[in-house]
Amino acid sequence: xxxxxxxxxxxxxxxxxxxxxxxxxYGDVLGWTFGEAQTDYxxxxxxxxxxxxxxxxxxxxxxxxxxxxxxxxxxxxxxAAATAGKIRENGGELIMGPxxxxxxxxxxxxxxxxxxxxxxxxAGSHEGFQAEMGTPGAYCWAEVFTREPxxxxxxxxxxxPYTAQQMEDDDxxxxxxxxxxxxxxxxxxxxxxxxxxxxxxxxxxxxxADCDDAITKATKLGAVLRFGPMNSPFGRFAALTDPQGANFxxxxxxxxxxxxxxxxxVS
Numbered sequence: 548x549x550x551x552x553x554x555x556x557x558x559x560x561x562x563x564x565x566x567x568x569x570x571x572x573y574g575d576v577l578g579w580t581f582g583e584a585q586t587d588y589x590x591x592x593x594x595x596x597x598x599x600x601x602x603x604x605x606x607x608x609x610x611x612x613x614x615x616x617x618x619x620x621x622x623x624x625x626x627a628a629a630t631a632g633k634i635r636e637n638g639g640e641l642i643m644g645p646x647x648x649x650x651x652x653x654x655x656x657x658x659x660x661x662x663x664x665x666x667x668x669x670a671g672s673h674e675g676f677q678a679e680m681g682t683p684g685a686y687c688w689a690e691v692f693t694r695e696p697x698x699x700x701x702x703x704x705x706x707x708p709y710t711a712q713q714m715e716d717d718d719x720x721x722x723x724x725x726x727x728x729x730x731x732x733x734x735x736x737x738x739x740x741x742x743x744x745x746x747x748x749x750x751x752x753x754x755x756a757d758c759d760d761a762i763t764k765a766t767k768l769g770a771v772l773r774f775g776p777m778n779s780p781f782g783r784f785a786a787l788t789d790p791q792g793a794n795f796x797x798x799x800x801x802x803x804x805x806x807x808x809x810x811x812x813v814s
Contacts, residue, residue, distance in 0.1 A: 550670045551623035554707030554726035556689055557668050557675030558621040559751050560603040562614065563791050566592065569604050572789055576765045576797075577601075577684045577753055588648065596684030599677035601753075616793040618751045619656070620689050621666035622707060623675065627653040630667045630706060637705040638698075647671075659702045661695035663747045680754075681800055687754040688781075688798070690733035693747040696720055699734050700813075712810035723810060750786065751795050758783040758799040765789070765797075778804035 551557040563569040566584075573579045573594065579601065584590040594602045607614060624630040631645040634657045642664070644655030652671035658664050668675060678685035693699050700722060703709055709724040709731070720736035737747065755761040758776045765787050766772055773794070775785030784798035 550674050551676075552727040553623055553625055554709055554724075555623050555729075555731050556620050556686065557623040557670070558602075558666070558673075559618055559686055560591075560605060560621075560666075561616060561618045561793050562605050562607050563616050563793070564607055565791060566590070566604060566606055568790065572765075572768050572770070573604075575768060576761055576770075577755065579684060588651075596678050596682070599685075601676060601678045601685050615746075616789070616791040617664070617748055618793055618795055619664060619666050620749045620751055621654070621668040621675070624667045624669050627655055627667050627669040630669075631655045631657070633706045634667075637702050639702060639706070659691075659693075659699055661693045661698040661702075661747055663691050663693055663699060663749060665749055683754050683756045685754050686751065687800065688733070688752040690735050690750045690752075691747070692735050692737050692741070692750050694737045694741075695747075696722070696734060696736045703732070703734075711813040713813050715809040715811055721808075722813070745794075748794060752784065752798050753795060755797045755799055756801075758785055758797055758802070761785075761797045762787070778802065780805045780807045 570581050578596055579594040582593045584592045589605055591603055591605045593600050628645045638660040640658045642656040647653045650671050651673045653669040655667045676686055681687050691699050709726050712723045714721040722734040723730050724732040762785050769790035771788040773786040776783055780803055782798045782800035783802040784796055786796045788794050
């Protein structure tokens with residue numbers, strides 16, 4: 548896979564206190580296999596589907612043991628330090644970096660002004676996702692879930708070369724960010740349906756061949772079904788929380804229903 552254009556999602560990882568448990572869960576639900584832990588990089592362990600890199604898992608660093616497990620989505624940048632500067636200039640907070648990771652690449656972790664955590668990745672020898680987006684077990688889509696959408700709406704197009712479209716729906720406040728002519732990220736306003744202790748986050752979707760089968764496997768292994776399964780014009784999907792508390796979604800893009808939503812350009 549070639550290096551992704553600026554602003555496109557290019558990698559995902561998650562921190563788990565129980566690495567073996569995470570391997571067992573995602574291995575069964577998404578068909579992942581795992582490489583050797585990279586001890587030079589905090590026991591960072593890549594996950595594969597059919598031999599192609601799809602994500603990574605990592606144990607917490609000292610002092611992070613009590614942190615909530617969550618998936619972190621990384622956006623491609625030709626210059627991580629320059630993107631870090633834009634993050635600061637537009638009200639974001641840098642959590643880590645910018646820093647080089649040997650010859651693998653350069654990165655930073657950040658929060659948008661509403662508290663949404665994300666990563667920035669400048670590719671070196673590691674270019675990001677190897678599996679084709681949308682194939683079973685691979686990354687498919689992501690959405691910013693936030694209670695302060697106006698902050699994310701201003702921030703992300705200021706940091707990345709995004710244009711925006713708003714969904715025409717009185718019941719749902721949903722926006723799509725586009726880059727290089729393609730939709731790359733959604734933004735959903737969190738409603739009162741979300742418990743107040745759930746922080747804003749980026750919900751990562753992984754593709755599956757059968758949504759209902761994935762739900763059955765996940766819940767048998769201790770996951771909690773949060774929403775769905777539901778058919779949509781984009782596929783049959785469901786939202787889950789894994790046994791260690793990380794939120795994610797699964798989607799079968801071959802099972803679609805309904806008309807595509809109307810989107811209006813945002814100036």
